[in-house]
Amino acid sequence: MLQIDNLGKTFATGDTALANVSIDVPKGQILGLIGPSGAGKSTLIRCINRLVEPTEGAIRLGDVDLARVSARELRHQRRRIGMIFQEYSLVERLTVMENVLSGRLGYVSFWRSWTRRFPAEDIQRAFRLLDRVGLYEQANKRADALSGGQRQRVGIARALAQDPELLLVDEPTASLDPKTSRQIMRLITEICAERQLPAIVNIHDVPLAQQFVQRIVGLQDGRVVFDGPPEGLNEQTLTDIYGEEDWNPDRNDGEDEDVTTDTTKTGTRAPASLQKAREASA
C-alpha cells in the first residue's frame, strides 16, 4: 500500500535527517515509529505528505509516487492521507461537527468551503464518525469545551472524514494521561483494523507502542536500525535505537543506579520498558 524506497532528506543547513529509509506498509498495518529525539521521526512523517521535501527516494501510495507529483497534484493526493496531531489542531471556537466537517474541505468547491455549506452526505458521514469515536452527543459543543481525550477523538474523526487511504499519526498521546492514551491508541488501532487502513504512528512511549502496534521501526540518526514485531524489542535492540544509556527511563532517573537488571520492582531481569508493557496489557 505504502512503499517508501531509499528515502533521504538533507536540509539546506547540511543536516541529514533521513538516509536510505525503505519501509513497506501493507493495508491495515499499524507501524510504530520510535527513536530518540532528532532521529528523524517527524521528518519521515512530514516527507510522506511533502510538508518536508525529500532529497531522494520514492514514496509510493498505491501507484502514485508522492515524491514526484507536482504541487497542484499534491493538493489532490493529500486527500488520501489523514493526519492526526499531538496538539489536535482543532479550530477551538468552532463546534465539534464543524471541525469534523473540515476534513471534507479538500472535496468541496471553494464556494461551499467558504460558506461552510457541506453536502448532506458529508454531514451524515460526520455524524457516523462522531458516533464511532463516542462523541455523537457532543456534536454541537465548541471544541474548546472538550477534554484532551475528546479533542483527540475529534481529530481522529476529522482525519477519517476525508476518507483517507493512509493515516499519519504524530505523537497522538503526548498530551494525554496514561489511561486516556491507551483509550486513544485502542481507538486508532480498532479503526485501522475495521477499515484496513495502514498507519504510521510517531510515538515516544515504547511500552504503549508495544501494547498496540503490530510492527515497530526504530530510527537512529536518520537510519532504520530496527524493523520488526514489538516482541523483537529487547535490551540489545533498544540500545541500538536509543544508545547505551538512553532507552531505559528508570536508568536515567537514578544517576548511579544500574536498574537494567533490577529485580526488586519487576521480579524479572526484563528491561523496564518491556516489563511495563506486559503489566499494562495484563
Ligand SMILES: Nc1ncnc2c1ncn2[C@@H]1O[C@H](COP(=O)(O)OP(=O)(O)OP(=O)(O)O)[C@@H](O)[C@H]1O
Ligand atoms: N527545518 C530543519 N532545518 C534543519 N535541520 C532540521 C530541520 N528539521 C529537522 N532538522 C534536523 O533533522 C534531524 C531530525 O529531526 P526530527 O525533528 O525529524 O527528529 P525527531 O525524531 O522527530 O525528534 P523529536 O522526537 O525530538 O521530535 C535533527 O537533527 C534536526 O535537527
